[in-house]
Amino acid sequence: MHPGRSRSHPRAGRPKAGHAIVLGAGIGGLCAARALSEHFEQVTVVERDVLPMPSGVRHGVPQGAHVHSLTPGGAEVLEEFFPGFTDELAAGGGTLAGALDELDIVFFGSRLRQVPLGRVLQVSRPFLEDRLRERVRALPGVGLRPGLEATAPIGAGPAGPDGPTGVRGVRLARPGGSGAEEAVEADLVVDAMGRAGRGAAWLRALGCQEPATARLTVDVAYASCRYRVPPGALGPAKGVLIGATQDRPRGAVLTRQEGDAWVLSLYGFGKDDHPPVSPERFLDFAGELLGAGASNALRAAEPITGISSYRYPASVRRDFHRLRRLPDGLVSTGDALCSLNPIYGAGMAVAALEARALRDCLDNGLPGLPRRFYRAAARAVRLPWLFSTMADRSMPQVPGTHPVVAGLLARAFRATMRAAAEDARVAAAVWNAVSLTGSPAELARPRVVASVLRHR
Numbered sequence: 226m227h228p229g230r231s232r233s234h235p236r237a238g239r240p241k242a243g244h245a246i247v248l249g250a251g252i253g254g255l256c257a258a259r260a261l262s263e264h265f266e267q268v269t270v271v272e273r274d275v276l277p278m279p280s281g282v283r284h285g286v287p288q289g290a291h292v293h294s295l296t297p298g299g300a301e302v303l304e305e306f307f308p309g310f311t312d313e314l315a316a317g318g319g320t321l322a323g324a325l326d327e328l329d330i331v332f333f334g335s336r337l338r339q340v341p342l343g344r345v346l347q348v349s350r351p352f353l354e355d356r357l358r359e360r361v362r363a364l365p366g367v368g369l370r371p372g373l374e375a376t377a378p379i380g381a382g383p384a385g386p387d388g389p390t391g392v393r394g395v396r397l398a399r400p401g402g403s404g405a406e407e408a409v410e411a412d413l414v415v416d417a418m419g420r421a422g423r424g425a426a427w428l429r430a431l432g433c434q435e436p437a438t439a440r441l442t443v444d445v446a447y448a449s450c451r452y453r454v455p456p457g458a459l460g461p462a463k464g465v466l467i468g469a470t471q472d473r474p475r476g477a478v479l480t481r482q483e484g485d486a487w488v489l490s491l492y493g494f495g496k497d498d499h500p501p502v503s504p505e506r507f508l509d510f511a512g513e514l515l516g517a518g519a520s521n522a523l524r525a526a527e528p529i530t531g532i533s534s535y536r537y538p539a540s541v542r543r544d545f546h547r548l549r550r551l552p553d554g555l556v557s558t559g560d561a562l563c564s565l566n567p568i569y570g571a572g573m574a575v576a577a578l579e580a581r582a583l584r585d586c587l588d589n590g591l592p593g594l595p596r597r598f599y600r601a602a603a604r605a606v607r608l609p610w611l612f613s614t615m616a617d618r619s620m621p622q623v624p625g626t627h628p629v630v631a632g633l634l635a636r637a638f639r640a641t642m643r644a645a646a647e648d649a650r651v652a653a654a655v656w657n658a659v660s661l662t663g664s665p666a667e668l669a670r671p672r673v674v675a676s677v678l679r680h681r
């Protein structure tokens with residue numbers, strides 16, 4: 226266990242429950258499987274994709290082609306679940322970068338002061354997921370069943386006016402509808418099938434209500450390419466992040482990953498600022514954000530992939546915790562519960578925090594688990610959701626916010642970042658909030674607020 230966090234109710238000596246099924250072997254599903262392995266004799270992870278995909282980026286996780294920063298808050302949970310994980314990935318070629326001294330981060334037009342605040346692991350999403358999957362596969366009682374799609378829940382108990390009282394398993398089939406369906410019994414089914422929200426729709430199929438959904442349309446598009454870059458050609462920083470501003474709703478992330486490859490991800494809010502996918506225009510767009518030096522170095526570098534694009538229409542949060550009735554035996558986690566605008570890089574960390582909450586909630590057994598879990602998950606999601614949606618609402622391109630409110634938010638973010646450019650204490654508070662290592666309440670400390678007010 227990670228030395229920084231001890232469990233209040235360790236499982237030692239308690240009998241385990243029978244069988245749990247996790248649907249989806251993304252980061253959310255793999256973390257959930259690790260959490261469940263402490264409580265169940267048998268855990269089966271079902272994944273629609275055939276694993277591993279030869280190209281690295283899987284059909285089911287197309288976002289894997291784009292930069293995936295694992296914030297230190299997420300890395301801490303993975304380290305707690307799998308001791309030595311960070312060093313294993315670094316030894317396997319991953320880049321460890323000093324935060325903030327080896328990173329060049331510009332938020333809302335100001336460069337974050339480069340104070341040393343620990344280290345961050347930089348790897349590609351397929352590399353992270355492959356290593357995580359191997360760790361999960363090695364856990365006692367955990368099995369993986371790739372190439373199978375979950376199609377429907379199996380209800381349990383007498384069907385009352387609100388549907389069955391619980392779920393006792395799931396139906397599986399080969400993707401594409403070929404072959405017979407298989408019914409698999411389980412004491413707990415975990416939906417980690419991503420942002421499409423099948424678990425929510427399943428509640429309706431079971432005769433329950435679907436959760437209320439908070440949705441913020443952002444219309445963000447990504448375009449990314451990986452390069453092999455000669456050492457030193459991109460300067461001393463191991464990662465560069467240029468965030469969007471209200472006047473220029475475009476951003477770029479350039480990070481060194483495993484095997485000395487660099488990934489460049491570009492993004493923009495709204496159709497006019499979506500990044501291009503033609504190689505020349507892609508690097509022109511990059512040059513406007515990163516400067517001519519970086520774009521020339523990338524022009525001279527060897528691309529190791531084509532340019533992939535991804536459209537992210539809206540952040541979505543499903544408020545399961547507010548439902549009056551929740552059937553036992555089914556919970557949703559990861560993006561299925563809350564999908565955050567990826568430009569803030571918090572999705573994997575939040576999925577890991579939810580898995581930790583699931584593990585802790587299982588200490589009190591299976592009856593009533595969904596309600597306990599969704600309450601705990603709502604706490605894990607609240608601040609990342611608040612932070613990302615406030616930042617998005619400060620952008621004039623994001624519809625639905627009154628211009629006065631958007632203007633006030635924009636001024637608050639700009640002033641905070643101006644202070645963070647000069648004041649190490651404010652830089653640390655900003656970093657701790659965005660990396661999910663500390664509480665955003667640090668930003669409300671009197672000395673931080675005073676510094677921000679001075680930089681208005």
Ligand SMILES: Cc1cc2nc3c(=O)[nH]c(=O)nc-3n(C[C@H](O)[C@H](O)[C@H](O)COP(=O)(O)OP(=O)(O)OC[C@H]3O[C@@H](n4cnc5c(N)ncnc54)[C@H](O)[C@@H]3O)c2cc1C
Nearest residue numbers: 249251252253273285288293294375419559560567572573
């Ligand atoms: C462009 C982009 C960039 C991102 N960058 C970052 C970043 O920098 N940092 C960060 O922390 N997060 C980032 N994210 C978010 C991150 O990808 C997710 O939040 C995180 O991986 C958790 O997702 P998940 O495991 O819940 O779902 P997913 O990753 O979507 O995985 C769902 C899995 O379920 C499987 N599946 C779906 N349906 C079925 C079915 N019926 N039966 C069986 N299996 C099924 C899929 O094949 C897939 O493997 C980014 C997202 C995007 C879109």
